[in-house]
Amino acid sequence: xxxxxxxxxxxxxxxxxxxxxxxxxxxxxxxxxxxxxxxxxxxxxxxxxxxxxxxxxxxxxxxxxxxxxxxxxxxxxxxxxxxxxxxxxxxxxxxxxxxxxxxxxxxxxxxxxxxxxxxxxxxxxxxxxxxxxxxxxxxxxxxxxxxxxxxxxxxxxxxxxxxxxxxxxxxxxxxxxxxxxxxxxxxxxxxxxxxxxxxxxxxxxxxxxxxxxxxxxxxxxxxxxxxxxxxxxxxxxxxxxxxxxxxxxxxxxxxxxxxxxxxxxxxxxxxxxxxxxxxxxxxxxxxxxxxxxxxxxxxxxxxxxxxxxxxxxxxxxxxxxxxxxxxxxxxxxxxxxxxxxxxxxxxxxxxxxxxxxxxxxxxxxxxxxxxxxxxxxxxxxxxxxxxxxxxxxxxxxxxxxxxxxxxxxxxxxxxxxxxxxxxxx
Amino acid sequence: xxxxxxxxxxxxxxxxxxxxxxxxxxxxxxxxxxxxxxxxxxxxxxxxxxxxxxxxxxxxxxxxxxxxxxxxxxxxxxxxxxxxxxxxxxxxxxxxxxxxxxxxxxxxxxxxxxxxxxxxxxxxxxxxxxxxxxxxxxxxxxxxxxxxxxxxxxxxxxxxxxxxxxxxxxxxxxxxxxxxxxxxxxxxxxxxxxxxxxxxxxxxxxxxxxxxxxxxxxxxxxxxxxxxxxxxxxxxxxxxxxxxxxxxxxxxxxxxxxxxxxxxxxxxxxxxxxxxxxxxxxxxxxxxxxxxxxxxxxxxxxxxxxxxxxxxxxxxxxxxxxxxxxxxxxxxxxxxxxxxxxxxxxxxxxxxxxxxxxxxxxxxxxxxxxxxxxxxxxxxxxxxxxxxxxxxxxxxxxxxxxxxxxxxxxxxxxxxxxxxxxxxx
Numbered sequence: 001x002x003x004x005x006x007x008x009x010x011x012x013x014x015x016x017x018x019x020x021x022x023x024x025x026x027x028x029x030x031x032x033x034x035x036x037x038x039x040x041x042x043x044x045x046x047x048x049x050x051x052x053x054x055x056x057x058x059x060x061x062x063x064x065x066x067x068x069x070x071x072x073x074x075x076x077x078x079x080x081x082x083x084x085x086x087x088x089x090x091x092x093x094x095x096x097x098x099x100x101x102x103x104x105x106x107x108x109x110x111x112x113x114x115x116x117x118x119x120x121x122x123x124x125x126x127x128x129x130x131x132x133x134x135x136x137x138x139x140x141x142x143x144x145x146x147x148x149x150x151x152x153x154x155x156x157x158x159x160x161x162x163x164x165x166x167x168x169x170x171x172x173x174x175x176x177x178x179x180x181x182x183x184x185x186x187x188x189x190x191x192x193x194x195x196x197x198x199x200x201x202x203x204x205x206x207x208x209x210x211x212x213x214x215x216x217x218x219x220x221x222x223x224x225x226x227x228x229x230x231x232x233x234x235x236x237x238x239x240x241x242x243x244x245x246x247x248x249x250x251x252x253x254x255x256x257x258x259x260x261x262x263x264x265x266x267x268x269x270x271x272x273x274x275x276x277x278x279x280x281x282x283x284x285x286x287x288x289x290x291x292x293x294x295x296x297x298x299x300x301x302x303x304x305x306x307x308x309x310x311x312x313x314x315x316x317x318x319x320x321x322x323x324x325x326x327x328x329x330x331x332x333x334x335x336x337x338x339x340x341x342x343x344x345x346x347x348x349x350x351x352x353x354x355x356x357x358x359x360x361x362x363x364x365x366x367x368x369x370x371x372x373x374x375x376x377x378x379x380x381x382x383x384x385x386x387x388x389x390x391x392x393x394x395x396x397x398x399x400x401x402x403x404x405x406x407x408x409x410x411x412x413x414x415x416x417x418x419x420x421x422x423x424x425x
Numbered sequence: 426x427x428x429x430x431x432x433x434x435x436x437x438x439x440x441x442x443x444x445x446x447x448x449x450x451x452x453x454x455x456x457x458x459x460x461x462x463x464x465x466x467x468x469x470x471x472x473x474x475x476x477x478x479x480x481x482x483x484x485x486x487x488x489x490x491x492x493x494x495x496x497x498x499x500x501x502x503x504x505x506x507x508x509x510x511x512x513x514x515x516x517x518x519x520x521x522x523x524x525x526x527x528x529x530x531x532x533x534x535x536x537x538x539x540x541x542x543x544x545x546x547x548x549x550x551x552x553x554x555x556x557x558x559x560x561x562x563x564x565x566x567x568x569x570x571x572x573x574x575x576x577x578x579x580x581x582x583x584x585x586x587x588x589x590x591x592x593x594x595x596x597x598x599x600x601x602x603x604x605x606x607x608x609x610x611x612x613x614x615x616x617x618x619x620x621x622x623x624x625x626x627x628x629x630x631x632x633x634x635x636x637x638x639x640x641x642x643x644x645x646x647x648x649x650x651x652x653x654x655x656x657x658x659x660x661x662x663x664x665x666x667x668x669x670x671x672x673x674x675x676x677x678x679x680x681x682x683x684x685x686x687x688x689x690x691x692x693x694x695x696x697x698x699x700x701x702x703x704x705x706x707x708x709x710x711x712x713x714x715x716x717x718x719x720x721x722x723x724x725x726x727x728x729x730x731x732x733x734x735x736x737x738x739x740x741x742x743x744x745x746x747x748x749x750x751x752x753x754x755x756x757x758x759x760x761x762x763x764x765x766x767x768x769x770x771x772x773x774x775x776x777x778x779x780x781x782x783x784x785x786x787x788x789x790x791x792x793x794x795x796x797x798x799x800x801x802x803x804x805x806x807x808x809x810x811x812x813x814x815x816x817x818x819x820x821x822x823x824x825x826x827x828x829x830x831x832x833x834x835x836x837x838x839x840x841x842x843x844x845x846x847x848x849x850x
Contacts, residue, residue: 039492046488063471102715104689137690140703144686154577242719261569264529265562278565290527294667296718379699
């Protein structure tokens with residue numbers, strides 16, 4: 001044991017686990033034996049009960065209820081009911097969110113809706129601001145909307161910013177809307193939602209927050225921050241299952257005013273009247289579009305119900321303790337191997353994952369995965385590790401760093417199987 | 426027995442069942458006891474194996490494989506692999522279709538793409554033609570696109586037609602694209618895809634076909650008809666499960682040319698390069714957008730694999746025999762009750778469902794459902810019955826009509842419980 005020269009050792013990690021107020025949540029998830037799972041920021045694990053819930057939907061609701069389940073099993077209300085549950089997790093109220101479609105599509109709806117409001121209130125504002133290092137799809141969809149509008153002379157521009165300074169510089173009188181990720185998918189850095197939203201509003205623009213790496217990971221207070229729109233993913237920290245549908249939240253002040261072009265039957269005020277004119281529902285239901293995958297919605301509810309039991313302050317405290325521990329251990333035990341954190345150190349500046357650059361990052365991650373320590377790789381050159389307080393222990397962090405140290409010490413990443421890239425990285 | 430005065434009786438129906446080449450497919454589906462299911466045109470029943478497949482995805486792929494399943498379980502290829510399977514069912518080739526999102530969203534992509542091609546080739550063409558009695562969402566989404574473009578002066582118009590005559594009249598030099606449902610959701614009437622596509626092309630427009638009530642129900646030959654785009658639903662005649670994702674097909678001549686604004690990471694040429702510029706994939710993959718619900722994709726494959734075993738000519742022959750039988754029996758045995766078919770009688774003019782108007786249609790359907798004969802109601806005033814050859818027998822048709830006759834003879838629909846409307850009709 002190195003405890004004489006270190007502030008940490010494995011037994012101290014075990015002591016912290018024994019005193020962890022969230023330790024009981026680990027039994028709510030089914031994780032494979034021998035795995036330290038540090039990729040819950042990409043795909044959360046399976047909650048206990050998810051398989052049974054899916055089986056119930058398939059065997060009873062679909063199998064026996066058939067088409068009647070739209071009424072008897074509440075399928076029609078599911079996107080709104082789950083939306084209310086998510087809204088509670090992100091500082092919203094009932095009727096302010098729905099679960100539907102994908103984050104990308106919901107961002108298109110939010111951007112379209114914000115652009116339309118500005119066309120009415122401040123028609124000269126035709127710039128969409130977003131981040132150069134945002135999750136790429138968030139940039140693509142802004143480009144897609146601008147491209148569509150510009151095909152008929154819209155004059156829209158997507159303006160990319162790099163940091164707080166360039167945001168300040170970008171916020172001129174042309175800006176209609178600013179679309180930011182609350183926590184960056186790659187670096188884990190986090191914007192201060194309240195102050196940045198105020199800054200955007202002061203500049204006359206609307207604020208959209210992508211909560212993909214924030215919802216279920218850090219405290220989010222949309223109404224307190226007076227955000228305009230938010231979108232996000234449910235299969236990461238909310239443990240909804242692979243590809244479970246995304247959410248969209250809208251501030252009540254825009255609810256019955258906003259418009260979005262992806263107008264399908266599920267957002268109609270009277271969806272079964274089969275009217276040939278579109279008449280949008282009031283409230284967040286206006287963001288619904290076509291028929292949603294019911295089985296994937298049902299497994300999502302298993303994840304949400306767990307998240308609703310968690311004390312947000314305890315979650316954040318453990319998240320910061322785990323990420324602090326990881327960074328300290330890497331510095332102590334992997335020194336001299338050229339690792340470089342790209343995640344900020346300050347608590348107020350980061351979410352619940354930590355990214356580390358290394359010249360052989362891909363191969364090192366591959367070697368870690370072979371040993372059951374599952375993180376992931378993100379271009380360019382970053383290992384990414386998510387620390388999810390509900391099922392990650394302090395000893396998990398210790399063990400992960402020991403494997404990392406051993407792989408670096410022994411150059412295990414040089415093995416040919418770790419040098420080959422998969423199609424999906 | 427009424428066999429002396431009728432061309433049909435129950436024992437003759439049983440004889441036809443005994444000689445039905447498709448009879449063996451009934452055992453591939455799990456239907457509740459005591460149900461005659463005539464709503465597979467709205468939600469197909471559960472294939473044998475779907476629950477096991479979902480359990481495998483949840484327990485092994487999600488539960489054990491976790492994030493690794495993007496590679497090891499082939500999640501990344503799933504929308505393309507299922508797209509190839511569907512393409513074979515609708516007269517397309519490999520690489521021409523993907524399974525993703527919803528029919529509504531895919532129609533938005535197809536319309537946007539067609540509009541963009543016309544902006545390049547014939548910029549004056551700014552009319553989108555669709556049907557007044559189309560499934561309403563098909564109209565709403567065309568209005569949504571036009572509204573978005575017109576917000577910056579696009580000058581687009583949605584023009585509604587009623588029939589072949591008004592289509593002919595509508596096809597002037599302003600028309601960019603025509604969006605039609607191959608089989609109408611309400612009446613069951615069917616367009617001749619080949620001749621109508623040729624007519625649309627002759628007028629300089631592009632043709633989009635919504636196959637929601639056609640795929641798996643009637644023979645569809647997209648390439649033979651030289652269609653431009655097709656979209657459709659997978660939870661009806663393809664038995665994919667509640668809300669299973671939809672498909673989109675594109676003619677090879679447009680494949681590497683077309684553009685659509687819902688540009689997400691899954692359609693990027695190098696999705697894991699995390700490039701900040703959007704660079705679309707070649708082929709139908711260009712229509713992908715965000716992360717799809719994997720469990721719902723997996724159950725869909727169970728339905729598709731059954732459909733791929735079916736001989737298309739046998740399917741169509743039985744579909745017409747079942748619908749002919751139903752119409753003849755209703756005329757013979759329910760005469761004098763004011764029923765009126767709104768489905769055309771000619772074989773070439775209709776799909777695989779039959780709709781009947783009655784002043785008390787909603788209450789009659791409700792009384793039928795109580796007896797286990799499940800059809801549905803569509804505004805205004807129509808009972809709709811789907812005849813799905815894979816699991817519907819000739820005796821099912823007989824029994825359904827006998828219940829209908831009895832409900833009408835005894836005025837069972839007058840019971841208070843049948844006069845109350847559910848929220849979802």
